[in-house]
Amino acid sequence: MSTVTVRIPTPLRSFTDGADEIRVEGTTVDDVLKALGTAHAGLLERVMSPRGELRNFVNVYLGSDNVRSLDGLATPVADNDVVSIVPAVAGGAGKAKDRRLAKIKSSIPEITPVQAVELQHEGAAVLDVREADEISQGSPVGAYRLGRAYLELRIEDTVPDMDRTILVMCSGGVRSLFAADAIKQLGYRDVRSVIGGFSRWKNDGQPFEVPRVLDADARERYSRHLLMPEIGEAGQLKLIDSKVLLLGAGGLGSPAAFYLAAAGVGTLGLVDDDIVDRSNLQRQILHTDARIGTPKVASARATLEALNPAVKVIEHQTRLDSSNVEEIFSGFDVIVDGSDNFPTRYLVNDACVKLGIPNVHGAVYRFEGQISVFWPAYEKRRGPCYRCLYPEPPPAEMAPSCAEAGVLGILPGVVGLLEAVEAIKILLGIGEPLVGKMLYYDALRAHFTELKLEPDPECPYCSEGAQFPGYVDYEELCAVSNA
């Protein structure tokens, strides 16, 4: 047994009543430390782990040698040896993110919410880069809510002018600095970050609104839409707010309604007075064998709601005529005409012209189909209405219906979906709708042809200054002609 001196560093002297040296007995370093621990409660725990190993943040020296380089705790001690407990001294300027942040702060000016609002009035763009669930709690009025994940990919579509001042805001003012730095690297010349983020924005009484956002279910369901800058959250919300009326829940209406429901068009109206027949099932995919004999609108509704319960389906189990057409059409944004009879087609055209609603037209015959958008009120281009092309319906014997001529079952699928695509484009205001154009599809040649359609300057329905001549019920003329 040897008696040694243990040197206690300042941070551990609270356990030794301030003593800087303690004399204890032992044979090894381990004995010495344990004896020290017995004499001064709490000290041993600082030096050794519960498993009896030296802690990482402590070194023990015997004379001038680290015991780790000798025999560790088993190192023997001799009389009058000096054992020193050396606390590890470490630290640093912090995490890489802190260092990066400090660097970013030297190049990105920070402004208060009050200054941000002033700059916004002068034309600066406020960019809210928070996550959707944060934005749902509120966001500055007039802010662009691009999110952080796709910021670099989307910012140029939102703010094409690289000279426009951009004010980036997050919830506390840190993420916005990183985002601001990323935007600056894209080439934007004046990018600033809002100090304190939205928390301070709100506390300082600056104007904010609670924007409508998609809930978690919708976010997941429409995630592939949300990835597309042409749709995104704003576009998806637009679709959810949209109302599309489908004339006919048959060959064309089935695929169109099916995909429009999947795409999240919030309200789908269905007009059809027919009931499901076995011969419909070759192409009318909304219906099922088990629903033969039930009304088509009810059958269609069951299928659509099973696909997307969020869609509101309005059933009109009725035949369109001049007395109900305006009442049924009112409130809809787009009409998808899937009717296969001339009386309905003319009523749809006339009502759409009168009410200014775009009329997405489709028709099929054996292996051929055609699609167009009749929308004289379209702002960017003047196209015809259906009557500009065909002022009056043909005689019944020249207008064969599917029941008479037959149709390849898949063909209305192709055409109905092209109609659905046109409807979605119109609802979102993207791309070029088929206004003033007719797309012909020849399935046997696998060939599409686009024809230019001119409006009739003398058209009694859609020409400039025309007085609406009234609806015509051609019903009795072609009673046999029905899809």
Add this chain to the structure above:
Amino acid sequence: MRTLSLPEDARAELATMVREGYPLETCGLLVGRQANGQVEVQTVVQSRNINRERAEDRYELDPHDFLVTDKRARADGLEIVGVWHSHPDHPARPSETDRVAAWEGWSYVIISVTRDGVADLRSWRLDSEQFVEEQIQLCPR
């Protein structure tokens, strides 16, 4: 607020050491006395940073240097009263890394240094796992 008195020449010495070390972190020990909430620094000593891999933003003081400084301090009737280190291009506030590695009972002087020299010098002390700032009193020798 606790106070830490620092001789002006020691402060100048710190400024020289951190500037020369820039952009790497420099570190060392504070030697002096402490009693009744007052820390009195007598000398500042530079130590080797054995964290070579991340010397830009980490320090780990060479324990051998500690031992030597401790021995000399005891011989002079003094003690190691704290640690100093630089934060290159970073504020003179303790980082989480600093907090986790800190010991109670010591003062931690942090010197913010940039290319242009010392930007800030502050002292901190761990109290119940949180850093509390100490007031620095510069005193002529």
